[in-house]
Amino acid sequence: MDDRDFIQSIERGFAVLLAFDEERVNPNLAELAAATGLSRPAVRRILLTLQRLGYVRNDGSRWSLTPRVLSIGQHYSASNAMIETAHPHLLELSAKTGESASLGALDRRDAVYVARVPVRRIMSINVSIGTRIPAFATSMGRVLLAWAPDAVVEDVIAGGMPALTKHTVTDPGELRDVLRDVRSDGWSIVAEELEIGLLSVSAPVRDRSGEVVAALASSTSVGRSSVEAIRSDVVPLLVETADRISADLGHRH
Known part of the structure; x- marks a missing residue:
């Protein structure tokens, strides 16, 4: 694939989603930034976008995944x-x-x-x-x-x-x-x-x-x-x- 076809913002969005794991069930902004190597402002924008799409929610300074993320794997199984x-x-x-x-x-x-x-x-x-x-x-x-x-x-x-x-x-x-x-x-x-x-x-x-x-x-x-x-x-x-x-x-x- 030509590098010009690579959308870095999508890569970063998935990096933030995948940073949620057993060790980071309810991480804060700093923890997600450290896990992904992205800046806090970048992580904040990604989280707000994912929140609007329904994939994450926040409770004060903490963030968590929503059940909507399960639909990604469900679609794989169904297809x-x-x-x-x-x-x-x-x-x-x-x-x-x-x-x-x-x-x-x-x-x-x-x-x-x-x-x-x-x-x-x-x-x-x-x-x-x-x-x-x-x-x-x-x-x-x-x-x-x-x-x-x-x-x-x-x-x-x-x-x-x-x-x-x-x-x-x-x-x-x-x-x-x-x-x-x-x-x-x-x-x-x-x-x-x-x-x-x-x-x-x-x-x-x-x-x-x-x-x-x-x-x-x-x-x-x-x-x-x-x-x-x-x-x-x-x-x-x-x-x-x-x-x-x-x-x-x-x-x-």
Whole structure:
């Protein structure tokens, strides 16, 4: 895209919206300015514009999001046939495994949950639609990276791979080897690399053209299962379910 087509004011508006998170639920002007790197006058104008549009409200010096922001994600779900197609398969997979089933898509360096059937909370964070997790240290992310262009993988590596636990793969060469194994196997198991105690397994979902457009995942804890049990019991079921979703999206082997 030509830089002349880039609208910086929209970028700044989204930067302010995205600055609202678990740590800044009701931030003030100074906190939003610090989080975005924008000047206080610029943040104030953006907030007043968003307030007029109905996306934020203020209470004295504090600001908060309104329920209208949910419509952005709702419109994505409503316009994305993959989510509607995958949902009954997620329900079936969750019922068969007794564990949470999720669908994720790649967004830059993160895997983003776009559909989910939760069974129990097994992560320290509250996972919901829109939750982002680092692609390099998760089964969903590794499936998505395994079939992504090399430039995408190198961008993830360049962004840093910090040790999230003592088990996290942080060496770029080792990650590249892992991704080659994922492509060869057709699935990925990650044990305690994102969080201690968390086990997850993922398989690719393809569209009509054969492109990997999502990752289907099942998650559990070390107290409920093991890598060996997942490999023998869950992987065949997961791959079969991912293939059925792909077939519904028009993919033919």
